Amino acid sequence: MQREVGSLPLAPALRARLAAAGFQTAQELLETGPCGLSKEIGISKEEALEALQVVRQECHGDAARTAGGSGATRKFTALELLEEEQAQGFIITFCSALDNILGGGVQLTKITEVCGAPGVGKTQLCMQLAVDVQIPECFGGVAGEAVFIDTEGSFMVDRVVDIAAACVQHCQLIAEAQQEEDHLKALETFSLESILSHIYYFRCRDYIELLAQVYLLPEFLSEHSRVRLVVIDGIAFPFRHDFEDLSLRTRLLNGLAQQLIMVANDHKAAVVLTNQMTTRIGQSQSTLVPALGESWGHAATVRVIFHWDNSQRLATLYKSPSQKEATIPYHITPHGFRDVQPPAVTQKAEGTEMNPRKRPRREEEEKQQQFQS
Amino acid sequence: MDWDQFDLNPRTVAALKKADIKSVKEILNLSGADLQRLMKLSSADIQCLLKTVSLTLRRNSMVTALQLYQDNDNLTSQRQKLSLGCSVLDNLLKGGIPLVGITELAGESSAGKTQISLQLCLCVQYPYKYGGLESGAVYICTEDAFPSKRLQQLIGQQHKLRADVPAEIIQKIKFGNSIFVEHAADLDTFHKCITTRLSLLLARGMVRLVVIDSIAALFRCEFGASESVMKARYLQTFGAQLHSLSTRFRTPIMCINQVTDAVSELEAAQCSCRVVGNRVVPALGITWANQLLMRLMASRISLPGQASGVASHCTGSVRTLRVVFAPHLPPSSCYYTVQLEGVKGIK
Numbered sequence: 163m164q165r166e167v168g169s170l171p172l173a174p175a176l177r178a179r180l181a182a183a184g185f186q187t188a189q190e191l192l193e194t195g196p197c198g199l200s201k202e203i204g205i206s207k208e209e210a211l212e213a214l215q216v217v218r219q220e221c222h223g224d225a226a227r228t229a230g231g232s233g234a235t236r237k238f239t240a241l242e243l244l245e246e247e248q249a250q251g252f253i254i255t256f257c258s259a260l261d262n263i264l265g266g267g268v269q270l271t272k273i274t275e276v277c278g279a280p281g282v283g284k285t286q287l288c289m290q291l292a293v294d295v296q297i298p299e300c301f302g303g304v305a306g307e308a309v310f311i312d313t314e315g316s317f318m319v320d321r322v323v324d325i326a327a328a329c330v331q332h333c334q335l336i337a338e339a340q341q342e343e344d345h346l347k348a349l350e351t352f353s354l355e356s357i358l359s360h361i362y363y364f365r366c367r368d369y370i371e372l373l374a375q376v377y378l379l380p381e382f383l384s385e386h387s388r389v390r391l392v393v394i395d396g397i398a399f400p401f402r403h404d405f406e407d408l409s410l411r412t413r414l415l416n417g418l419a420q421q422l423i424m425v426a427n428d429h430k431a432a433v434v435l436t437n438q439m440t441t442r443i444g445q446s447q448s449t450l451v452p453a454l455g456e457s458w459g460h461a462a463t464v465r466v467i468f469h470w471d472n473s474q475r476l477a478t479l480y481k482s483p484s485q486k487e488a489t490i491p492y493h494i495t496p497h498g499f500r501d502v503q504p505p506a507v508t509q510k511a512e513g514t515e516m517n518p519r520k521r522p523r524r525e526e527e528e529k530q531q532q533f534q535s
Numbered sequence: 536m537d538w539d540q541f542d543l544n545p546r547t548v549a550a551l552k553k554a555d556i557k558s559v560k561e562i563l564n565l566s567g568a569d570l571q572r573l574m575k576l577s578s579a580d581i582q583c584l585l586k587t588v589s590l591t592l593r594r595n596s597m598v599t600a601l602q603l604y605q606d607n608d609n610l611t612s613q614r615q616k617l618s619l620g621c622s623v624l625d626n627l628l629k630g631g632i633p634l635v636g637i638t639e640l641a642g643e644s645s646a647g648k649t650q651i652s653l654q655l656c657l658c659v660q661y662p663y664k665y666g667g668l669e670s671g672a673v674y675i676c677t678e679d680a681f682p683s684k685r686l687q688q689l690i691g692q693q694h695k696l697r698a699d700v701p702a703e704i705i706q707k708i709k710f711g712n713s714i715f716v717e718h719a720a721d722l723d724t725f726h727k728c729i730t731t732r733l734s735l736l737l738a739r740g741m742v743r744l745v746v747i748d749s750i751a752a753l754f755r756c757e758f759g760a761s762e763s764v765m766k767a768r769y770l771q772t773f774g775a776q777l778h779s780l781s782t783r784f785r786t787p788i789m790c791i792n793q794v795t796d797a798v799s800e801l802e803a804a805q806c807s808c809r810v811v812g813n814r815v816v817p818a819l820g821i822t823w824a825n826q827l828l829m830r831l832m833a834s835r836i837s838l839p840g841q842a843s844g845v846a847s848h849c850t851g852s853v854r855t856l857r858v859v860f861a862p863h864l865p866p867s868s869c870y871y872t873v874q875l876e877g878v879k880g881i882k
Contacts, residue, residue: 280824281860292600310600315635315782316828318863319603319613358601365596367782373563374589375596381586382597399825403771410564417566438825443763450821496865 164189170220172213179203188217251304253295253391253432255287256329257501259490263479264464270304270390270432273422273461275397277437277452278468283475283494284436285316287468288393290499291434292361293326295391298348301333306390306431307360309382311375313396317363326357328497362386369400373414376421383429390431392422398438398453412457419461435462474502541591547584550574559588609663610785617744617787618666619651620658620696623880627856627869631666632787636828637777639750641792641817646833647854647873648791652746653686654877655789656714657693659744665700670743671713673736675728678752681716692876715742722769725753729776737784745780749791751818767822774826790827792817829861853881 165188167180183203185191191199191214200210252267261267268274268291276284292310297303310317333352337345362382366372372394383389397418405411426433440453452459452467459465465481478489491502536557538548554573556562562570562584570581606612616631625631632638632655640648656674661667674681690710694702715736719725736742750773758766781788794815817823817830824830834855857868870881 279821280827281830285862314828315778316862318633319600320629321863322600323604355601358604359599361600363598363600363603364593367779370560370563371592374559374592377585377589378593402825403768403775413566414564439821441821494865 165220167191170217172216176203176205176209176213179205188221191217192221250430251390253291253304253306254297254302255290255499256294256332257490257492257499259501260466260477260492260499263477263485263488263490264466264482265485268391268432268434269464270430271426272463273419273426273433273435274464274466275435275437275452275462276466276468277439277480279439279450279470282468282470283492283499284468285395286321286494287499288395288434288436289317289322289325291391291432292393293322293329293357293498295432296352296357296360297329297333298352300342300344300348301336304390305388307362307386307388308391308393309362309364309379309389311364311366311372311392311394313366313372313394313399315365316395319358322358322361323354324496325498326354330354330357360388362389366400369404369414372400373418376418376425379421379425380428383425383431387429389429391434392425392431393434393436394422395436396438397435402438402453408455412455415454415458415461419458422461542587543584544580547574547576547580550576551584559592562588615663616666617655617668618658618661619878620654620666621871621878621880623869623882624856624871624878625666627858627864627867627880628861629864632789633828633863634668634785634787635781637774637781637788637790637826638829638831639790639792639817639823639827640831640833641794641859642833643794643815643835646835647871647878648833649682649748650685650873650878651833651856652748652789652791653682653689654696655744656686656746657689657710657877660708660710660713661697661700662704665697665704668743671715671736671741672744672746673715673717673733673742675717675719675725675745675747677719677725677747677749679748681718686711686714688875689877696876696879713741719753722753722757725773729773729780734780737780737786743784743786745777745786745788747788747790749793750823751793754819755793770819770822770826774823778826792819792823794818829864830859832857832859856880 167185167187168177170177170188172180180191180203185194194202196207196210196214199205199214200207203210205213251270252261252265253270254261254267255264264274276287278284288310292308295304295306295308297305299305330349330352333345334349337349364375366375379392383392401411401415422433422435425431437458438453439450441448442451450469452465459481462481463483464479467478467480469476469478474491475493476489476491479485479487493500493502536559538551541548543551551574556573565573567578567581567585570576570584571578574581576584603613607614609615613633614630616628616633618625618631619628640651642648652674656672658666659668659670659672662669689696693710694705697705717728717732719728733745754766754770777788777790780786795818797814797816817832832855834857835853852872853870854872855868856871858864858866860866871878872881
């Protein structure tokens with residue numbers, strides 16, 4: 163309220179007149195009122211009203227800032243940010259190697275992009291995450307719900323049932339081994355039906371429906387405040403045809419990315435997007451690169467690329483602000499997304515790798531290895 | 536566009552009409568700042584407009600996974616699939632071909648792709664109880680003539696293939712009447728066929744299966760190596776149109792594809808054809824593969840180590856049907872033979 167008149171965002175001519183009339187602080191202006199002001203400096207009543215409105219807004223903004231209230235401008239120290247980040251939850255993927263290179267799992271409040279050729283396991287990872295986000299806190303999860311936006315129609319609920327059943331069984335084994343009160347209590351509400359009922363599924367058939375759905379996300383997440391994961395399976399599919407004007411596409415994608423960042427931050431949710439691969443024809447050879455262009459590469463905070471090496475699936479961490487680049491192998495089993503077993507154990511399993519349904523005995527060992535640290 | 540049907544402020548409606556904005560698509564294509572400038576409204580009004588328009592477009596669009604799981608209605612259930620007419624093959628695919636999405640069947644010549652497609656055209660006409668969709672099929676030929684003689688043979692032998700269906704039901708179905716054959720040898724004819732003829736047949740409910748034999752033939756001669764961008768654009772457009780028809784009418788689209796030799800290990804690895812010694816990859820590359828829900832591969836090579844017992848009593852014509860990728864199936868395979876009555880799997 164004690165702001166000097168010279169520092170207020172008014173027209174220079176007006177400021178000069180105010181100074182000449184002897185006004186020094188914003189408080190004096192507000193006390194005078196519009197009629198008095200217009201008489202003193204010789205401006206019309208409308209102009210005086212407008213000027214006072216500006217002054218009032220500025221003073222409100224100052225007050226909010228000093229009180230440290232909510233709004234766009236809040237001050238943090240780096241230490242506070244570090245503590246907040248470390249307390250942030252991760253959504254585990256059940257593949258400990260992948261969780262390790264990601265720094266603990268898929269991080270909340272960040273956008274993670276998964277790229278890969280068709281059939282490599284992107285949708286499988288998304289389905290796994292939609293189940294894993296619901297793991298109760300006593301088992302090391304974030305106890306959240308999931309929003310699944312499907313643009314390609316590849317969400318097969320029977321597969322999600324398999325993955326969810328395996329996850330529940332895994333938690334039951336841990337509870338049996340550790341025999342703790344809160345584990346057993348959490349298991350009462352962590353069942354197949356409850357997992358399925360907390361995955362909110364939206365089917366978007368073209369980019370207009372996708373844009374509309376993302377406009378509605380903030381409200382949906384405010385109503386369903388336990389949602390901690392938003393998956394968009396197939397961000398590339400609706401944007402890769404139907405666009406004569408690529409600059410429109412870039413603008414729409416940028417807008418989409420901005421909205422998703424806001425959603426991730428405001429609602430403490432992880433956003434996971436899957437992208438396709440396209441061929442970039444170089445001078446002597448062609449390589450596979452993520453689709454949607456170079457500018458889209460800036461949208462996601464973390465980028466993981468899935469690819470093949472002969473018959474082994476690999477995941478490479480391509481872009482991350484805090485983890486270093488690394489490549490790990492992973493496996494898709496009937497129970498979902500898993501680690502690759504170490505070589506000593508897989509001697510017997512190599513021959514049956516083509517038909518993973520025939521590995522009942524190894525599942526027990528696999529489960530032992532997946533204990534949450 | 537009648538803006539009055541939306542729940543909008545009259546001032547906003549007037550501004551929309553004055554700015555000559557005719558569709559929801561235009562509104563969502565413009566940025567917030569552009570909309571403010573065009574309609575001369577405040578940013579709060581624009582936010583309200585965007586929310587209202589989005590809500591109207593996406594009203595009632597949420598389902599939970601539990602509702603999807605418990606849905607057993609013939610018309611909407613995900614569990615509803617198109618049977619292949621043979622229990623062994625259906626087991627491989629956990630029920631059959633999914634109803635929404637493009638399924639590809641790739642393989643070398645004379646692997647049995649056309650046989651499987653013809654069989655599907657007959658299977659789709661059976662009642663829901665027997666794995667069909669009670670409707671006809673469209674068969675789009677892009678290179679060879681339609682094998683009508685073979686179709687007549689198969690029709691005659693349906694009672695032998697489908698022993699699970701009572702004879703009176705088979706006799707009642709007029710198989711030949713519900714198969715619509717189209718010929719489209721070049722891209723423009725194909726485009727016209729999809730956009731006009733196909734959507735008409737689908738809208739009238741006369742067909743619920745589309746077979747394209749083969750998609751690769753349309754692209755092989757017309758595009759040289761330097762026109763790959765053009766080719767990719769056509770593939771994406773066709774893929775999107777087929778996908779949209781499939782979603783709107785819940786109709787499976789079966790595309791037959793040819794194979795080419797894998798030039799390098801990298802290429803073979805990229806398309807996830809992981810059988811050792813298999814040096815062929817489906818044609819049309821990753822651009823087409825991105826449009827698919829499911830890819831099946833038919834071949835005459837039997838898998839090593841498991842064929843000896845099987846092949847001994849079926850001389851010379853054992854084929855393999857392999858799931859290359861699908862969101863709900865593990866990579867697996869089974870054997871089949873092509874006999875007079877059709878394609879039958881071998882346990």
